[in-house]
Amino acid sequence: MIGRLNHVAIAVPDLAxxxxxxxxxxxxxxxxxxxxxxxxxTTVFVTLPNTKVELxxxxxxxxxxxxFLAKNPSGGIHHVCYEVEDILAARDALKAAGLRVxxxxxxxxxxxxxxxxxxxxxxxxxxxxxxxxx
Numbered sequence: 339m340i341g342r343l344n345h346v347a348i349a350v351p352d353l354a355x356x357x358x359x360x361x362x363x364x365x366x367x368x369x370x371x372x373x374x375x376x377x378x379x380t381t382v383f384v385t386l387p388n389t390k391v392e393l394x395x396x397x398x399x400x401x402x403x404x405x406f407l408a409k410n411p412s413g414g415i416h417h418v419c420y421e422v423e424d425i426l427a428a429r430d431a432l433k434a435a436g437l438r439v440x441x442x443x444x445x446x447x448x449x450x451x452x453x454x455x456x457x458x459x460x461x462x463x464x465x466x467x468x469x470x471x472x
Contacts, residue, residue: 339428341421344450344470345383345390349406350413353380353395360384360391371395374449379403381449392419392449417456417466425453425471437461445471 350356353371361368367385374381378401384391394416396404406416422428425445433439438458448454448470457467 344419347392419468421472
């Protein structure tokens with residue numbers, strides 16, 4: 339059901355410093371920051387030959403990333419994102435298998451302008467999983 343790994347998301351307390359590390363020390367291609375008010379984050383994508391790393395920084399006080407950073411002040415891996423061919427079919431199959439979809443269960447448009455859903459980390463061995471329609 340799941341396809342390729344789309345990205346690994348890392349919450350960071352300092353987006354500019356994290357971007358600079360990936361750009362200047364690691365030599366990666368790093369995007370400009372993109373505010374995503376609907377998700378409460380600012381994102382930066384690091385493009386690698388086989389996948390991407392998404393750097394996440396809180397945007398506003400209600401940001402879910404602010405809560406994550408309060409518990410993990412140095413930052414850390416927030417979620418992994420897998421591609422699926424049909425997000426609604428994947429959602430329905432995973433729900434039928436007993437997994438919980440976060441929020442209202444309806445896909446939202448994610449950072450790549452594609453439908454996304456998140457699955458409860460307690461159902462996936464402690465890992466928050468994002469599904470993105472390929």
